[in-house]
Amino acid sequence: MGAVCVDEVSKDCAARAEQRTGHRASQSNLLGVFSAELGRLKRIAAGMGLSSADCEDVLQDVSVQALKRAAEFQSRADCLRWLTTVTVNRCLMEHRRQRTFRRRAPEILRRRSAAETHPKPIEEWAIAAEELEIVRETLRQLDGHLLAPMVLSYFCELDSRGIAEILNLNQSTVRGRLREARMILARRLTQRGVEP
Amino acid sequence: MSDRSCEEIAGLLVDYADGQLSPEDSGKVAEHLAGCAACRAIVKGLHKSLELSNIIWQDNLEQAQNLPIPIAQTAAKRHWAGYAAVAAAILVFVTASVVRYLVRGPGEHGPSLAEIERRVIDEGTAAKLLAAAELLAGKSYANGLVKSQYRYIVDNYPHTQAAAKVKTLIQGDT
Ligand SMILES: [Zn+2]
Numbered sequence: 001m002g003a004v005c006v007d008e009v010s011k012d013c014a015a016r017a018e019q020r021t022g023h024r025a026s027q028s029n030l031l032g033v034f035s036a037e038l039g040r041l042k043r044i045a046a047g048m049g050l051s052s053a054d055c056e057d058v059l060q061d062v063s064v065q066a067l068k069r070a071a072e073f074q075s076r077a078d079c080l081r082w083l084t085t086v087t088v089n090r091c092l093m094e095h096r097r098q099r100t101f102r103r104r105a106p107e108i109l110r111r112r113s114a115a116e117t118h119p120k121p122i123e124e125w126a127i128a129a130e131e132l133e134i135v136r137e138t139l140r141q142l143d144g145h146l147l148a149p150m151v152l153s154y155f156c157e158l159d160s161r162g163i164a165e166i167l168n169l170n171q172s173t174v175r176g177r178l179r180e181a182r183m184i185l186a187r188r189l190t191q192r193g194v195e196p
Numbered sequence: 197m198s199d200r201s202c203e204e205i206a207g208l209l210v211d212y213a214d215g216q217l218s219p220e221d222s223g224k225v226a227e228h229l230a231g232c233a234a235c236r237a238i239v240k241g242l243h244k245s246l247e248l249s250n251i252i253w254q255d256n257l258e259q260a261q262n263l264p265i266p267i268a269q270t271a272a273k274r275h276w277a278g279y280a281a282v283a284a285a286i287l288v289f290v291t292a293s294v295v296r297y298l299v300r301g302p303g304e305h306g307p308s309l310a311e312i313e314r315r316v317i318d319e320g321t322a323a324k325l326l327a328a329a330e331l332l333a334g335k336s337y338a339n340g341l342v343k344s345q346y347r348y349i350v351d352n353y354p355h356t357q358a359a360a361k362v363k364t365l366i367q368g369d370t
Pocket residue numbers: 197201202205228232233234235236
């Protein structure tokens with residue numbers, strides 16, 4: 001039996017069992033959704049600036065919360081929205097506690113230049129480090145209500161409708177916050193005397 | 197260029213930089229930018245800051261991916277194992293039932309097709325519940341949940357292979 005076939009059998013069984021028994025199978029389905037979506041959730045947490053250890057803690061918390069609420073979800077889409085919202089909210093808590101974007105620019109650049117075949121000349125490296133540090137510092141100080149839509153839009157590539165659903169906002173508020181966040185970053189970079 | 201016209205154009209700059217404006221609005225912004233160095237600098241800043249943000253986000257993601265998340269790692273490893281367990285449980289039950297059905301013929305004390313269907317569904321559900329519990333087994337924070345999941349399987353699907361496996365797991369623990 002091929003992999004796809006096994007998957008189909010399993011999905012079909014779960015769906016039919018759910019029809020027959022209500023939410024009996026939803027607990028296992030929820031964990032299935034969680035593990036399938038883990039990459040996306042990890043991307044959100046990384047974009048929100050969590051360290052890898054905090055990212056691990058947050059996603060463990062979310063998985064345990066998900067198990068406890070398993071019976072409440074009507075559909076996979078419901079469940080996905082819930083997982084994303086809870087992950088974003090947990091990341092915002094870490095951001096408020098100033099536990100995000102703690103890795104400084106030189107460290108990021110050192111890692112990048114180690115991977116490059118033609119490393120930058122020293123002056124270029126210094127300018128890049130200064131610019132990167134301004135942006136890192138600005139992201140770190142950005143209010144959570146601006147950071148979350150920024151990450152969801154530009155790093156996780158969600159549209160404003162998807163972001164609005166996750167953050168429980170209307171779409172025009174999301175677009176307004178995106179513009180505000182982008183302008184803060186751009187102005188900080190131009191005001192601090194670095195030629196963009 | 198006057199500050200007033202800069203203020204008017206400022207609300208459009210992000211959408212302009214992202215290529216989200218209508219051709220008409222985009223033309224209006226381009227016209228302003230041609231004569232305004234300050235707004236040109238902001239547009240450059242919009243592009244540059246997004247590029248640098250992406251470097252920071254990507255670096256953070258690469259770091260996060262280097263560190264294993266217990267559930268994630270277990271889930272990835274056991275994902276197909278879970279499905280395979282479901283398929284194996286169903287296969288064993290269906291084969292045994294169909295052989296019995298063919299040997300005895302319908303209505304001769306063998307299970308009805310409806311009964312076979314019900315048992316197949318139960319085998320599949322119980323195996324999935326067990327696979328889910330196994331994802332969390334061994335994590336101290338989830339001990340209670342795993343135990344209640346085991347109890348649930350034994351109580352609700354007592355005749356399945358998953359329930360039999362749970363019983364041996366529980367006996368092994370005691
Ligand atoms: Zn201007």
